[in-house]
Amino acid sequence: MMVELRIIAALSENRVIGRDGDKPWHLPDDLRRFRQLTDGHPVIMGRRTFQSICIKAGTRKPLPNRHSIVLSGKIDGFGDGIDVANFFEEAVDIAAFYSRDLDDVAYVIGGEQVFRSALAYPNTNVMELTHVKGTYVGDRHFPEYDQNEWVETNRESVVWTPEYTFVSYRKTA
Numbered sequence: 001m002m003v004e005l006r007i008i009a010a011l012s013e014n015r016v017i018g019r020d021g022d023k024p025w026h027l028p029d030d031l032r033r034f035r036q037l038t039d040g041h042p043v044i045m046g047r048r049t050f051q052s053i054c055i056k057a058g059t060r061k062p063l064p065n066r067h068s069i070v071l072s073g074k075i076d077g078f079g080d081g082i083d084v085a086n087f088f089e090e091a092v093d094i095a096a097f098y099s100r101d102l103d104d105v106a107y108v109i110g111g112e113q114v115f116r117s118a119l120a121y122p123n124t125n126v127m128e129l130t131h132v133k134g135t136y137v138g139d140r141h142f143p144e145y146d147q148n149e150w151v152e153t154n155r156e157s158v159v160w161t162p163e164y165t166f167v168s169y170r171k172t173a
């Protein structure tokens with residue numbers, strides 16, 4: 001069976017996802033939801049996202065109970081238990097292997113370049129987006145995508161400063 005990819009991302013109204021190697025907000029319920037949804041599933045990420053999570057967590061293996069697959073042109077220096085993939089399809093193959101007993105679902109967790117690859121990948125069927133109210137200054141953005149290809153399946157708002165809303169999307173075609 002083919003692995004299904006699911007994108008999970010938080011973006012502002014002007015599509016900002018990151019600034020200076022970090023996220024420009026702190027959203028506790030968003031982190032909780034990220035943990036719940038991705039729990040047990042392999043996660044695919046870019047080298048910079050991996051490094052930003054590691055720095056925050058103060059460890060070289062940042063996400064417990066999930067296989068981390070890191071995209072990079074480099075081949076080592078990522079620590080034990082981390083799979084490195086040199087191109088997107090290779091990351092998907094590794095994710096397919098690790099997700100075979102987990103409903104064949106893997107999550108794509110960023111950053112910008114990796115979201116772009118995932119949006120172009122045919123078996124990316126779900127997006128779990130956290131829409132953060134307001135505009136932000138940032139240096140990384142969520143890619144533009146064809147909104148006609150995606151249908152909203154769930155929506156839940158969180159009262160916080162800033163306000164934010166979890167929206168689930170499924171690909172129509």
Ligand SMILES: NC(=O)c1ccc[n+]([C@@H]2O[C@H](COP(=O)([O-])OP(=O)(O)OC[C@H]3O[C@@H](n4cnc5c(N)ncnc54)[C@H](OP(=O)(O)O)[C@@H]3O)[C@@H](O)[C@H]2O)c1
Nearest residue numbers: 009010017018021022023046047048049072073110111112
């Ligand atoms: N808001 C959110 O949901 C969210 C989620 C994740 C990250 N972020 C933010 O986004 C920023 C980090 O993301 P980023 O866009 O700068 O970088 P990134 O996508 O995490 O990492 C980019 C690196 O990944 C590797 N890479 C990406 N695609 C590849 C491919 N197809 N084949 C081989 N290698 C590939 C390359 O590594 P090498 O240079 O080693 O070759 C590239 O330099 C941070 O600010 C972070 O906080 C936000």
